[in-house]
Amino acid sequence: MICNTGIGLIPSVDGTVHTFTEQGLYDGLFLMYDIESGSHWNHMTGEAVRGPLRGATLPIENVFHTSVGQVLHESPDAQVAWSEHPAALQRSGDGGGTLRRLLGRITGVPDMFPATMGEEDSRRDRMEMGIGIWKGDLARYYPVPVVREWDNIVFDDFGGENVLVYYDPSAFALMAELTDASGASWNGSILLLSNGDRIEDGILYGPGGERKERNRPLQVFTRWYGFSLTFPEPEIFDRRPISDQ
Amino acid sequence: MTLPCRWLAAVPLLAALPLTTVGAQTAEDFDESRAYLGESPMFDAFYPDEYESLATLRREGRVNDDTALLVLNRGETTLALLTMQMSYHHIAQGELAGEPWMVSF
Numbered sequence: 409m410i411c412n413t414g415i416g417l418i419p420s421v422d423g424t425v426h427t428f429t430e431q432g433l434y435d436g437l438f439l440m441y442d443i444e445s446g447s448h449w450n451h452m453t454g455e456a457v458r459g460p461l462r463g464a465t466l467p468i469e470n471v472f473h474t475s476v477g478q479v480l481h482e483s484p485d486a487q488v489a490w491s492e493h494p495a496a497l498q499r500s501g502d503g504g505g506t507l508r509r510l511l512g513r514i515t516g517v518p519d520m521f522p523a524t525m526g527e528e529d530s531r532r533d534r535m536e537m538g539i540g541i542w543k544g545d546l547a548r549y550y551p552v553p554v555v556r557e558w559d560n561i562v563f564d565d566f567g568g569e570n571v572l573v574y575y576d577p578s579a580f581a582l583m584a585e586l587t588d589a590s591g592a593s594w595n596g597s598i599l600l601l602s603n604g605d606r607i608e609d610g611i612l613y614g615p616g617g618e619r620k621e622r623n624r625p626l627q628v629f630t631r632w633y634g635f636s637l638t639f640p641e642p643e644i645f646d647r648r649p650i651s652d653q
Numbered sequence: 654m655t656l657p658c659r660w661l662a663a664v665p666l667l668a669a670l671p672l673t674t675v676g677a678q679t680a681e682d683f684d685e686s687r688a689y690l691g692e693s694p695m696f697d698a699f700y701p702d703e704y705e706s707l708a709t710l711r712r713e714g715r716v717n718d719d720t721a722l723l724v725l726n727r728g729e730t731t732l733a734l735l736t737m738q739m740s741y742h743h744i745a746q747g748e749l750a751g752e753p754w755m756v757s758f
Contacts, residue, residue, distance in 0.1 A: 412758075414723045414739070419746055419755040428755060429698045430743040433689040435678075438743055440757060441694070448690065450678070451744075451757040457683040458690075471725050471756050473736065476711055477718030483731035486724075487704035489745055490715070493697060496738040504720030505737035524687050545676035580721070639677050 410514055410521070411437055411634030412537065416469035417454050421445070421461065435637040436521040452628065452638045473507060473629045474579035474610060481578070481609040507580050511537065517633070529636040531644060539582035540635035540642065541625045543567050547639035549632065554646055555582060561592045561599070564645060571625060573645075574599060578610045585612070586623040699734075699742040704749075707733055723756055734758075 419426055424444070432439035432448055439457070440449040447459030454466035479486050491497070499505065516535060528534060538551040548566060550573045555562050560575035569586050576583045577597045589601035599607040604615030612620045628635065636642055710716045721736035727749050734745055739758040746755040 414736075414756060414758045416725050417755045417757060419753050425753045427700075428744050428746055428757075429694040430696050430757075431691050431694045433691075434683070434687070438757075439688070439690070440744060448688075453677045453679075455677075455680055457680045458685065458688070462680050466755075469725070471723050471758075474722050474724050475718065476707065476716045476720040476722060476733075479707060479722055479724060479731060479733055480711060480718075484708060486707040486731040486733055487749075488707045488710055488733045488735070489699065489701040489747060490705050490710065490735070491699050491701070491738045491742060491745075493699070493738075493741065495697075496699070496735075496741045499737040499741050500735045503714070504716035504735050506719045507721035507736060510721060510736055510740060520689065524689050526684070526687070542677065547676065580719075637678070 410517055411631045412473075412511065413437065413452055413628050413630040413634050414471040414473060415452055415454070415628065416471040417451070418467040418469070420466070421464060433520065433524045435634070436517055436525045437634055437638070450638070452634070468626065470624055470627060472579070472583070473581040474576070475507075476504070478576070478578040478610040482611050525633070526637055528633060529641065532632040532636070534631070534633045536632045537582075537629070538632060538635070539573060539584055539627055539629050540639065541566060541571065541573075541584045541627045542639060542642075543625060547635075547642040548645060549635050549642050550582065550584075550645045551632070552582065554648070558649055559594065561594070562645060563590060563592075566625065569625075572601075574607070576607070576610050581629045583610075583629075584625055584627045586625060696741060696743050699738070699745040701745065701747045704732065723758060725754060725756060727752060727754060 426442040426444045428440045430438045431441035440451045445460045447456040447461040449456045454468040456462050456464045540549045546567045562573040572585045572587045589603040591602040606613050614620045722733040725732045
């Protein structure tokens with residue numbers, strides 16, 4: 409949570425669903441633990457790092473940071489897993505809580521974290537937010553301040569694929585999307601792409617106004633320390649706009 | 654000619670980036686000497702067995718439009734978790750349309 413990393417995993421090992429808990433800490437990230445085997449798992453890569461299942465992996469999938477308003481635009485029938493746990497209710501009082509409120513509560517890592525952390529990558533600030541994307545051995549980080557300098561729109565070549573990284577004002581988060589567009593501009597909160605597509609309220613529409621399927625790389629909207637300790641020496645998108653150089 | 658920044662963003666930039674990455678850490682890299690391995694969970698994971706309509710929660714005022722969510726898409730179904738609630742639970746796990754899912758945060 410301190411690193412803000414949200415990941416989806418399929419909790420099934422050789423066709424059997426295991427029950428997972430949070431138990432332990434490594435690199436300032438919590439470790440998952442499955443009750444059935446007693447193994448510890450990296451929650452960002454889905455790999456068992458200790459115990460009988462060491463080396464096994466769980467399939468991972470994207471989980472997106474977004475907002476109620478955005479989801480209700482995109483999926484009016486969306487379901488919620490609502491927790492009645494007192495500690496969870498305490499945190500989600502007053503209308504559920506915004507991402508800004510959550511991030512604003514966290515200004516550094518707790519005292520017990522540094523002893524678990526490997527050598528940190530000093531190229532960016534430990535607590536800086538950004539979006540990390542990865543594919544195979546290729547991992548790249550797009551810091552929020554850098555994307556902001558590009559008017560919240562960055563196009564990049566990622567392993568031979570054209571990726572768009574942008575700040576989604578309806579989700580209050582950075583997003584990454586594979587696209588055949590080569591440029592984009594804002595019309596208010598609507599992102600107009602050069603191929604005729606547009607992204608509005610977090611929904612991708614084609615030139616004719618039809619909804620289009622998303623093609624999104626694996627991504628996490630996370631803090632620098634969590635991404636760079638999990639993916640050592642990642643590439644950083646740190647180019648400034650030419651007009652600023 | 655001066656181009657607006659938003660279109661300059663379309664210029665391929667890969668040449669300016671290093672091309673050597675090492676991929677994710679693996680079990681081989683795990684250094685147990687600096688791991689904190691608790692004997693029990695510090696937080697209670699969340700194992701929901703039923704879901705509610707997000708629209709209903711919005712009408713009831715339990716959430717508002719700016720409430721932060723973590724969202725998982727499974728086929729035609731969208732499942733949301735409150736980010737603030739997950740900041741306590743850290744792990745949620747359940748079944749949707751007969752398929753297991755899990756979110757870590």
